[in-house]
Amino acid sequence: MLAAKTPRPATPPTLAREADGAMEPARSAVPVQVPATPLAPEGSSSTAGQAADVVEGTGLGEREASGSFVEESFGIPTPGNSDQANTTPPGQAAPSAAIGTAGLAAAPERRHVSPQRSRNESVQVPTVNTESFASAPASAIKSVASEPVSTFSIDVDTASYSLVRSSLNTGQMPPPQAVRIEELVNYFDYAYAAPESAGTPFTTSVAVSETPWNADTRLMQIGLQGYAIPVTERQPLNLVFLIDTSGSMQDKSKLPLLTAGFRLLLSALNPDDEIAIVTYAGSTGIALQPTPASENATIMQTLDTLTATGSTAGAAGLQQAYALAETMGREGETTRVILATDGDFNVGISDPEALKTFIAGKRDSGTYLSVLGFGRGNLQDATMQALAQNGNGTAAYIDTLAEAQRVLVDDLTANFFPIASDVKIQVEFNPAKVSEYRLIGYETRALRREDFRDDRIDAGEIGAGHSVTALYEVTPKGSPAEQLPPLRYSTEADAALPASDASSGELAFVKLRYKLPGETTSRLVTTPVTADRQDIPAAERDFAAAVAAFGERLRGTGTVGWDRIEGLARPGLANDPHGYRAEFMRLVRLASAVAR
Missing domain, CATH: 3.40.50.410 (von Willebrand factor, type A domain)
Structure with missing residues (x-):
């Protein structure tokens, strides 16, 4: 147990809360009731089933008539009211069990709210949409001969995945600019090897495998797993x-x-x-x-x-x-x-x-x-x-x-609880082995090559237990998948490159920089990548690829079929303790129905 805090100095007096004065009109929304109907069977051409587990807008029960929406709809009683109806689904611990207590345990039992939704829900459809999204053009294919180095900041945000789910659950495709593929991929964990102590803030896992949507390219997955503080x-x-x-x-x-x-x-x-x-x-x-x-x-x-x-x-x-x-x-x-x-x-x-x-x-x-x-x-x-x-x-x-x-x-x-700050990834590709590459996602996190060693440049943080995933589609040298014309002098330039015995078999060299909390000087971690490196189980690799393909399809830059995406993801359901991956499968089927 942690020692109790000593008394704090007196805090500033509470400021008087401003009375409402001249107010601007509040933004209004028109409630639109959308009937929830069963999801059409897979392969059906009917769109009537788009709204099964679809119209969930808020994910909340509809019990507005109670006059006490928060308590009844969420199944969370107010203090002292033990007679509130419990709306928790069967088999789950009621949220009120740990919330209504006067004192809290130092290490409360982790509880899980199922991602499964009620079928009797409504959504609020705004009359005016003033949303804006952080977006950038999809990453282009790069030539290793001219741009052998790729640099970006990590991203552990997951807002884009929830936005995608929110749109699909109202029977609409998400705005393409709202789809940030790295945030979809990073919504999930991928069974990466974890650090054994806090002295090593994270571990690096890398795997290279055939790209599920192109047999002539390779998919390189880079995974970071943060140390989980008890x-x-x-x-x-x-x-x-x-x-x-x-x-x-x-x-x-x-x-x-x-x-x-x-x-x-x-x-x-x-x-x-x-x-x-x-x-x-x-x-x-x-x-x-x-x-x-x-x-x-x-x-x-x-x-x-x-x-x-x-x-x-x-x-x-x-x-x-x-x-x-x-x-x-x-x-x-x-x-x-x-x-x-x-x-x-x-x-x-x-x-x-x-x-x-x-x-x-x-x-x-x-x-x-x-x-x-x-x-x-x-x-x-x-x-x-x-x-x-x-x-x-x-x-x-x-x-x-x-x-x-x-x-x-x-x-x-x-x-x-951050365990490492200003985390940057830089990947150098071997021109003798790789002709082209494409970073999938991270468009809004791109850095210049020189930013990698500049400790003044801000980058992303890793929290305790966080995992981070990055995917590259890599085109091997001489592959029929090559799309960019060769440079006039690329042959001579490549031949002149020194190749030591240690690096001749490498596809790429991954470098990471990070700072420990409170430090101002970064630390460097390096990982060589060979064509046969397999640190990540196949089912985990395929699930990450499925999520990436899903994101590309949603924003209009990919062509992998919905059934193919679902098939890729299915083996990964074996590692789904909270049901998040099963929910992803539902969203894929839903997107397929909405897109018809």
């Missing part, structure tokens, strides 16, 4: 919830889902962790001063009082959140601001560059930022990504209570 050994955690309470947040897929998700998070915290709550947009101020997680009834009562009304010019919500966080953090603790919004980033700093600079400065002083998006129609995904990247945090999109469980409970240590 729950009982993790540092104390200080969290400041910065919550958007503008009028548009009243939709049940927004503030009600947000508060229900934060209730789940409380069940996973240690008693000496601390929580504070700051609101902005609808009302601005400190709703809850730093409070030990053991006082969860007080924290939940504050969450229950939050309302989404109106829209103001906004006070300095972000500055308030960071100022409060600085009073909470001590040496040996992790402090993080969690910004939760449906897209209103009116947090007190209007200039985007000034906002990123402010967040980066706070990151360097030890306070990180994570961003959670809720609802559809106004989601500013591009801003979410930029803020999270500058804050050494993750960006996630919460579309269901099951996703809140995954992000805030199951992956708590991965998302909140």
Whole structure:
């Protein structure tokens, strides 16, 4: 057990929350009831079955008539109300079991909310869609003769996968620009070998195999697996919830889902962790001063009082959140601001560059930022990504209570406790063995070759237990799959390259740079890659390839058939402890139906 914290110095007095003044009209949405119908059998030409497990918009029950939506729809009782209906599916532990207690265990039992959805659900279809997404053109094929080196920052965000699921569950294909393939692939773990101690923050696994969609190319998979800190050994955690309470947040897929998700998070915290709550947009101020997680009834009562009304010019919500966080953090603790919004980033700093600079400065002083998006129609995904990247945090999109469980409970240590920062990958291809290559995804994370050794360049972080996957499609020298014309002098240039006995059989050389938390100088790890290297089981490789092919098909850059994608993924179902891979299979079938 961790030692209890010593008393903290007095915190600033609670700021009076601004009364709603002259408000701008709240963004409105028109509820559209979409009947849930059974999914058409595979191979059927009917589209009537598109909505089976489809129309889940929020992933929540529809019981609005109760007048107490959060408690009844999510099956999470308020403190002292033990007679609430339990809507947890049979065979699962009720979420209320760990949440309604007055004290919290240091290492609470991990609980899982099944990804299976109710068939009786509705969605909110906004009348005006002002969403924006962080995107870039698909990676082009590169010639090894002219560009032998590929460099990029890692990405552990998974927001794109949830956005894809949200769109498909409303019977629509996702916007192509919302599909970031690396985030789809990194939604899943791939049974990589794990580090044995904290002294080695992560391990590297590499495998080369035939590309499932092209027998004349090879698929090179690079996997990083972070060290998983035992729950009982993790540092104390200080969290400041910065919550958007503008009028548009009243939709049940927004503030009600947000508060229900934060209730789940409380069940996973240690008693000496601390929580504070700051609101902005609808009302601005400190709703809850730093409070030990053991006082969860007080924290939940504050969450229950939050309302989404109106829209103001906004006070300095972000500055308030960071100022409060600085009073909470001590040496040996992790402090993080969690910004939760449906897209209103009116947090007190209007200039985007000034906002990123402010967040980066706070990151360097030890306070990180994570961003959670809720609802559809106004989601500013591009801003979410930029803020999270500058804050050494993750960006996630919460579309269901099951996703809140995954992000805030199951992956708590991965998302909140960094074990390595500024992680960059650089791959050098051997021109004697490889003529062309293509990095699948990571378009928004590309770096220049010289950025790899520049420790001033910010890059992605790996959290405790996180895994990261990157896929390259590689064209061997002389393969009929070669697409780029050869350079005039490539033969002489290649012949002049020195080849030692040690490197003559290598396809590529993988280099990684990272910093340990608090360090300013990076460390280097290298891994040679040969054509027969097989660190990753075949079923895991095929599942990763299936997810990548799925992403390429969704954004219109791939041609692998839906049935082929499903067939590739099927062997990977043997490693599916939480049902995420089974849900992926459902989404593939759903996309096939919607696309007809």
